[in-house]
Amino acid sequence: MEKIIVGLKRVVDYNVRIRVKSDGSGVETDGVKMSINPFDEIALEEALRIKERGEANEVIVVSIGSSDSQQQLRTGLAMGADRAVLIETNSDLDPLNAARAMLAVVEKEGADIVMLGKQAIDNDNNQTGQMLAALWGRPQATFASEVSIDGDKATVTREVDAGLETIQIALPGVITVDLRLNEPRYVKLPDIMKAKKKPLDTISVDSLGVSADDAFEITHFAPPEQRNKGIMVSDVGELVNAMKDKGLV
């Protein structure tokens, strides 16, 4: 197998407490720590392991976003990706158009596997991989917790509501990853230095003939309804009484 493409989205770090702006116009992102979407780090780790087993030759990381996304691509290169492509745009591209932009690169590169996160933790869409697979006319194996490659086939175990489902797909295809697939490696300082020399190409989203969809408009952002702190009881007897009062036991 030749190439694996991995999608890395730049998102607000998962440890940041998200606050909605008081005027309801959006979410506070000024000065907030940004990171690689955690699922995408797992996707990259898996791609690197496949390459390290000698089952692929090249791992390319792709991000769609503003020039700031170069930071995440550099981190991806430091983890071990061979090169990076930034598809530059100043809008937060919707999943359908992110899939279209990704497809343009996938076809140009001739990727065998596209490895994405199951969802980006900003918009929680969980769509891009499935859409890419549909537009590409290729298989999808979503929510992967185990991946094995055998020539031009991949066997993927998926975390589904019922338990663990295993499917086999003919490559090329799209795999989206779940959290238990692996634990991403830490980046070491020398790798960061080395990554600076690896190629990072930038192409504009316009050159791919892709632009943001305007079918959806977010008219308002609100904080979620808060659950109020209830009562503290001091022993199990009180706990049982409190539950009985509510008719729960």
Added chain:
Amino acid sequence: MSSVLIIAEHAAGTLNPATAKCVACASDLGAESIDVVVLADNASTVANAAAELAGVTKVLTVERAENASPLAAVLAPQIAEIASGYDYVFGPSTTFGKDITPRVAALLGVNQLSDIMAVVDARTFKRPIYAGNAITTVSVKPGYKVVGTVRAASYKAVGSQSAAPVETVGTSVELPDHTTFVDVKTGASDRPDLQTAAKVVSGGRALGSEDAFSIVFGLADKLGAAVGASRAAVDAGYVPNELQVGQTGKIIAPELYMAFGISGAIQHLTGIKDAGTIVAINRDEDAPIFEIADIGLVGDLFTVIPELEALLD
């Protein structure tokens, strides 16, 4: 007037309760018709169950041998073909619906509204982002088909009606052969299903081992409750993945949720926000779970659970 198509989820001849919640969501649209499509190798029992969901206009069945397993690449083109005549296409926000519905949306050339939690009006919806830390109101421009997944925990299942008609439909699309179903492993149990149970007893990292986790199962059995777990407990191998509650596990809305030795990370709380009463037992009085618990008790779960069981006898 507008029409809605709902993708039925089913397994082993049983309709998944999430389908009834999609019908509930669709009922808020003021649409003229709500149809349910069942793709299966043998659709009759599932179709009959769907026909009895209150509000359903008719049920369409597509029976093909290839539809025996829920493979998105196989089902999506058939659904997209049928969906061309509809204004709305809804699937459940389960792993089944999340896998298939975006593929249908892409084939129809539109984006998807993921995790619809409320219908404001026929073209305006609410959905959560950032693990439920912000709720957005989204309006969809006229002229676009609305494809969405319905956040089951936000809806109550519709009741029943006398059966709507069931029609067999054929599809002409060619089906791909690049995807093969191998198997599914489920920790099948006689306990109530986590996604629909009225009571859930959950355990976290504090349980410490698979063996020790049996104390949680014991209490759950006493209460007739389903068992849930935090991601830490699943990652550590105490329980299988299908028991995980939270942002990347199951989003549930039981009447009673009891959390033992779970700290209350934001990703876990996302999964239980809609629960009726949250009871938390934690050794650490500063555990974040107490900020949202309706009833909290500071204590060691290994002494609390036996005492609780004794008092419930």
